[in-house]
Amino acid sequence: MTDAAEVLxxxxxxxxxxxxxxxxxxxxxxxxAKGLDKFKIVQSATKISTDVSGTMRTSGRDxxxxxxxxxxxxxx
Numbered sequence: 830m831t832d833a834a835e836v837l838x839x840x841x842x843x844x845x846x847x848x849x850x851x852x853x854x855x856x857x858x859x860x861x862a863k864g865l866d867k868f869k870i871v872q873s874a875t876k877i878s879t880d881v882s883g884t885m886r887t888s889g890r891d892x893x894x895x896x897x898x899x900x901x902x903x904x905x
Contacts, residue, residue, distance in 0.1 A: 830857070830862045830863055830864030830865050830867070830868070831863050831864035832864075833864065833868075833904075834864040834867035834868070834904065837904040838904065839904055839905065840903060840904060841903070841904050842871065842901060842902070842903050842904075843868070843901070843902050843903075843904070844899060844900070844901050844902075845857055845899070845900045845901075845902065846877060846885070846897055846898065846899045846900075847897065847898065848893060848894075848895050848896060848897050848898070849895065849896070849898075850895065854898070857900055858874055858898070858900070865902075867904060867905055868902035868903060868904055868905060869902065869903050869905055870900070870901075870902060871901040871902060871903050872899070872900065872901035873900065874898040874899070874900050875898060875899050875900075876896055876897070876898055876899075877897050877898070877899045881897070882896075882897040885897060
């Protein structure tokens with residue numbers, strides 16, 4: 830979030846997707862991620878369709894398992 834806060838201009842949007850097992854995404858959901866104070870929530874955590882989540886991969890290139898959520902933020 831700190832990197833995104835530096836790169837994005839005021840009013841620009843970022844969409845973040847992740848699952849409950851991802852420690853970084855958990856920080857966003859809990860509101861504890863560094864740099865999150867530079868954003869306002871446009872869309873709270875919303876489950877994405879299985880059509881989309883079925884195309885997602887982990888950093889190890891394995892299919893993502895479980896429910897995937899999406900959060901949309903706007904740079905202040």
